[in-house]
Amino acid sequence: MSPKITDEQREQRRQQLLNAAKLVFIRKGYEPATMKDFVEEAGMSRGWIYLYFQTKEDIFEALMEQQDLEYEWFISEALKKTASVWEIIDGSFTQLKNELMFMTDSILPTFYEYYLTGWRDEQRRMRLVSRYKSGIARFVKLLQIGVDRGEFIPSMPLDLIGQITSSYQEGIMTHTLAVGAEKANTEQQLSALSTYLRQLLGIPRE
Amino acid sequence: MSPKITDEQREQRRQQLLNAAKLVFIRKGYEPATMKDFVEEAGMSRGWIYLYFQTKEDIFEALMEQQDLEYEWFISEALKKTASVWEIIDGSFTQLKNELMFMTDSILPTFYEYYLTGWRDEQRRMRLVSRYKSGIARFVKLLQIGVDRGEFIPSMPLDLIGQITSSYQEGIMTHTLAVGAEKANTEQQLSALSTYLRQLLGIPRE
DNA sequence: TATAATAATGACACACGGTTCATTTTACAA
């Protein structure tokens, strides 16, 4: 009698697969990626993967969960360090800009692909909606802190501002994805978004 | 010796297939749609389709071409009828709103899917870029007419305004697609976009 | 009516990914 691997080892294996899958997703996108690809990237045998995940979707959801946690952590850290909420928002725009410049190395495009192709599936749609809501809510919460601190005097409901910012930003991202940062004029667009958001939040121009 | 069908008949057949394909694309989206589906929807035999189109991509491109022509025609008609350029733009927002409300009956979602999953393919990317450019150019041309007529006093280059509007609009569309018009607050978002565009174009508030 | 050209058919071969499961390997415990 003897279980061969500890929980920790099992978790390591799982992580190993997720890392491999992430690489494949970045390289090929969501749809074209196959279980076979993951297994090959991880250097394991075909049947092995089913000991850890049942479907490609499971794997992708797990990856997104990780991503979310990282982002959550990033925001809370920033809030501890920074005095100004606007600085955090502006910083995240800068970070976004950098990510968009090297989009081909990012899993972001695959996220969009997953979302935009998944709305016909009831399961996926539900998860999508919940992710959308929590994403907006997180942002609105941040904005509310700014209001409480007297940084912002918003010209419309925070919810709407959150939604506007989110969709505008998403549009910029998809265009960048489609034609590249240069042709989409990504930098200037993000700058325009920043100005627009300032205005909506009632921050005076510098 | 005798050819069996005239050019006109052949064109009819082609159109018949395109109509069937459009239905399938609307119903299933781009990736899941198969040549088999088209053939079944059109009520023809498996091999038949290859007498008209080589690949699914060919078919979809042909559909987009049609769509483009229709839109081109719509704009030129509107320009003849309407005195104000802003009215045309505003009208197209209204039209967009209606389309977004019944998105499931539209081929729009499939367009997005096609775009967002196609950027890794060199061929598709090139077509995508050219479509992006011509789309923006068409809109900028319209804006220019407004400037010439003294309707607009833009606060930034028309190109940038065109890009901003386009990506913002696209963001609203993708969000609507993802979570539905109600949850995405589509109506208010489009109204905010309209206000924003007015401002960028230097049109005084009514 | 006969025939020739071509439109249309659908069976078939092929490729590929998903999934299972009998078999082999591994590592710990006795």
Add this chain to the structure above:
DNA sequence: TTGTAAAATGAACCGTGTGTCATTATTATA
């Protein structure tokens, strides 16, 4: 060293879509 339980393997099967091509159906012309 040996036995054993779990981990890992990979051959094999299944389902599905693609694309081809020999065959059949159709119709204008001779």
